[in-house]
Amino acid sequence: MATEFQVIYDSFFSKITDDMYLSLSDEDTAIELFSFLKSAITRFKYPRVDLRQYDEFAEEFTNDLDIDEIEILAELMKLNWIKRQIETIEILKMKFSDRDFQLTSQANHLAKLLELRKVQQSDVKNIQEEYGRVDKGVSLLAANLAGK
Numbered sequence: 001m002a003t004e005f006q007v008i009y010d011s012f013f014s015k016i017t018d019d020m021y022l023s024l025s026d027e028d029t030a031i032e033l034f035s036f037l038k039s040a041i042t043r044f045k046y047p048r049v050d051l052r053q054y055d056e057f058a059e060e061f062t063n064d065l066d067i068d069e070i071e072i073l074a075e076l077m078k079l080n081w082i083k084r085q086i087e088t089i090e091i092l093k094m095k096f097s098d099r100d101f102q103l104t105s106q107a108n109h110l111a112k113l114l115e116l117r118k119v120q121q122s123d124v125k126n127i128q129e130e131y132g133r134v135d136k137g138v139s140l141l142a143a144n145l146a147g148k
Contacts, residue, residue: 002058003065009033011074016081033077034059040076044069045128068131075127079120086113 012033013021021029034056041051047069053062065073089110 001064002055002060002062003070005034005037005054005059005061007065008037008070008073008077011070012036012077012081015074015078018081030059036077036080037073039080040073043076043079044072046132047072068127072124072127072131075120075124079117079124082113082117082120086110086117089113 024032044051049061049063049065049069051061051063051065051069051073054060055062
């Protein structure tokens with residue numbers, strides 16, 4: 001059975017808080033989520049299933065995704081969401097002089113987002129490495145059991 005995009009989207013939404021999505025239409029939200037998902041697919045290193053096999057109109061992957069793949073995609077989507085938050089604030093920063101920007105809470109917010117991005121990048125790297133090791137560990141265990 002195929003995995004619906006909504007499963008990944010639900011996992012993504014459980015990781016963020018953003019009231020903006022309440023004000024967007026369902027169509028605009030779907031477009032943004034799919035954009036985040038496509039980016040997450042391209043940044044997923046060495047998936048065990050072909051993530052590029054999906055039906056955009058049915059909004060589902062052709063293959064079944066396991067919980068690890070769903071979580072990694074959601075975390076990569078979160079990383080893209082953080083990047084967008086940073087870019088939005090950096091655009092705002094360009095409208096102010098450095099002194100004026102430093103006086104706003106936006107400067108502090110940007111610093112926290114930059115710190116959060118570093119943490120998120122590290123988290124994504126770690127879960128992808130663990131994902132890769134689990135696959136190798138299962139393969140080694142299967143080979144050892146077959147050899148006995």
